[in-house]
Each structure stands twice: as C-alpha cells, then as structure tokens.
Amino acid sequence: MIKFVCTLIVLCTFCTPAFSGTFLFDDGVEKDQQHIALRKVGHELLLNANDATSRVLPIQQVDGSTYEIHFEHPFALHPDALIEIIANEEKKGYIPQNYIVQVYDVATNTVQYAYSMPTAEADAVPCLGRALPKDNYYITIQFIETNNVIWYAAGVIPLFVLFGWHQLRTTKKKAKAPVAVQPHVPVMIGACKYFPDLQKLEVKNTVQSLTAKEAKVLNIFATNVNTEVTRERIQKEVWEDEGVIVGRSLDMFISKLRKKFKDEPAIQIVSIHGKGYKLIAEA
Known part of the structure; x- marks a missing residue:
C-alpha cells in the first residue's frame, strides 16, 4: 500500500x-x-x-x-x-x-x-x-x-x-482538484453547510465531523450535486492512491454519508443500478 x-x-x-x-x-x-x-x-x-x-x-x-x-x-x-x-x-x-x-x-x-x-x-x-x-x-x-x-x-x-x-502517484492517478474555497467558507449542499477545510458538515444546525475518506467522497458529491457519479470514478479518486480498491468500502461510506443527512429529507444520495450514485438536493 x-x-x-x-x-x-x-x-x-x-x-x-x-x-x-x-x-x-x-x-x-x-x-x-x-x-x-x-x-x-x-x-x-x-x-x-x-x-x-x-x-x-x-x-x-x-x-x-x-x-x-x-x-x-x-x-x-x-x-x-x-x-x-x-x-x-x-x-x-x-x-x-x-x-x-x-x-x-x-x-x-x-x-x-x-x-x-x-x-x-x-x-x-x-x-x-x-x-x-x-x-x-x-x-x-x-x-x-x-x-x-x-x-x-x-x-x-x-x-x-x-x-x-x-503524493506518490503516476500521471494517470492524478485526482481531481479539490473544491476551491476560502478557509472556513462553507459549500452549500441544499440547506446544509459543508466545510471541506475543516472536514465538517452542518445539518439542521448540528455540526458533524467527517473522516478523511468521508470528506473525499463528499467532495465529489458536493461538486456534482444532482449529477450522476460513477462508482469507478469515486473508487479511483478516493482509494486508488493507496494501491487498493475495495468495492464494499465505498458502499460503507455511502451508507455513513446517508446517515449524516438523515435529518434533512430534501437531500438524498440515491443509487443508480449498475452505474453509481447521485446526490439529490432540492432547492
């Protein structure tokens, strides 16, 4: 690894x-x-x-x-x-x-x-x-x-x-650039606030801490709200740096992120069979 x-x-x-x-x-x-x-x-x-x-x-x-x-x-x-x-x-x-x-x-x-x-x-x-x-x-x-x-x-x-x-990586393994934000300035996901630099998510005035991998997965969704994201892309950008890709790991982190949004019904992470996921945020 x-x-x-x-x-x-x-x-x-x-x-x-x-x-x-x-x-x-x-x-x-x-x-x-x-x-x-x-x-x-x-x-x-x-x-x-x-x-x-x-x-x-x-x-x-x-x-x-x-x-x-x-x-x-x-x-x-x-x-x-x-x-x-x-x-x-x-x-x-x-x-x-x-x-x-x-x-x-x-x-x-x-x-x-x-x-x-x-x-x-x-x-x-x-x-x-x-x-x-x-x-x-x-x-x-x-x-x-x-x-x-x-x-x-x-x-x-x-x-x-x-x-x-x-980071030790080949040219093919270069990850997508992180969300460009000023320190402590939140990225809005519907009515929720996501602080990439602090790895924190605020839902209904409750602040939740994210692990490094949860934050990486959420970074991808935050820049692709209401857009389909393939499993392959998430696995590549989050796990491939470590020389191993485990499909079940992705499912576990998707489940964790869904729980963090459970108090905000206007935001859902839905599975797209055979393809990937979509974070849906109602305006």
Whole structure:
C-alpha cells in the first residue's frame, strides 16, 4: 500500500529583544486555571481523534512560560481541531491571547506542526485541513508576555512554516482538484453547510465531523450535486492512491454519508443500478 510522504520544515527565527531577561507570563490568569485548560485541550484532541479511553498525562511546566501536554497512546492529530480547541480556552480567559504552539514527534523529537497567535495577517494559520497521521505526539505551548511594550514593538519575526505534502502517484492517478474555497467558507449542499477545510458538515444546525475518506467522497458529491457519479470514478479518486480498491468500502461510506443527512429529507444520495450514485438536493 502506497502511503503519503510528508516533508516538513519549520523555520523559526526571533528578533533579539531590546533588552535582556526572561519573558514570563503575567496576564492575570491563575496557574491552576492554566493547567486545567491545558488538560482540557488534550482531552478534546483525543475525543476529536475518536479516543475516549486513553489518558492525558500530567501537564509539565518546562519554564515560567512554556508547558508540555503528553499523551498515553498514539492518536491522529487534526491541526484544525487543535487551533479551534486552544482558541476556545483563550476566549474563556483561561489562557492568554499570545502564544506559540508546536507539535512534536516523541520518537524523533522533531516539530511536526507549529503556529503562533495572534498571526501577523488574517488567515495566516498554516496547513489547515491536513491531518497528521496516527503517532506518538506531545504539544508545547509557550505563552508570550503581553505587558512588555518594548519587546512587542521590537517584534518577533513571524513563525514560518513550510509544510509540504507529496503524493506518490503516476500521471494517470492524478485526482481531481479539490473544491476551491476560502478557509472556513462553507459549500452549500441544499440547506446544509459543508466545510471541506475543516472536514465538517452542518445539518439542521448540528455540526458533524467527517473522516478523511468521508470528506473525499463528499467532495465529489458536493461538486456534482444532482449529477450522476460513477462508482469507478469515486473508487479511483478516493482509494486508488493507496494501491487498493475495495468495492464494499465505498458502499460503507455511502451508507455513513446517508446517515449524516438523515435529518434533512430534501437531500438524498440515491443509487443508480449498475452505474453509481447521485446526490439529490432540492432547492
């Protein structure tokens, strides 16, 4: 089975501050609140990865402003979920507004993903919609002091992340281009909202998470609403990269997508005997 090859280079360079000294977090947030919030971040990440049983290990404080979140078992990490979960804790006032997040591989101790908040530009968070494969990870969060005007004025050279994903495929196996949308802008399927970059589907104000393969199948339907799509096309674009095509797998994912639309009767995925499927969405 052919696997995706991921090449990651993280370039992180900081300006020399206008003065010497260690930057300590002092934003009025209680230390106990921080620890609880960071444990909740780990807990929510495991739930997002469909892991409701393994433990978030005790939070480790590396220095006055840096914390580490460790996990008991490997899990698949979704950068979109990581960003959203930490942002929710920040909005509640449990962690400060300025921080740098880095995801490390335990075995190699190398950075697999990183970003900083606030970003220098809108929509500058890198590589949304690309999940990290199941592995042993730990996360560091460094809180940056906001009271030091001189340091803030001197600035921090933005954290540059070059996150490349390369697929091993022949020219004949090139998949159709994904839906071209701006980050977090939904694709409307009837009255439902589909967020390709977040792999989420909103039906009747209920948001449902999609697996990577469910999202790939739905991408095809979302760009071909009320149009017949052959089984061969779906199998080729979703499974052939992996060097194996299993017909029963497609039937299973079609069944899962039908269940996600069950509360919206105006949207149906119908089977076309001997040919394929059609997603019907009434206006």
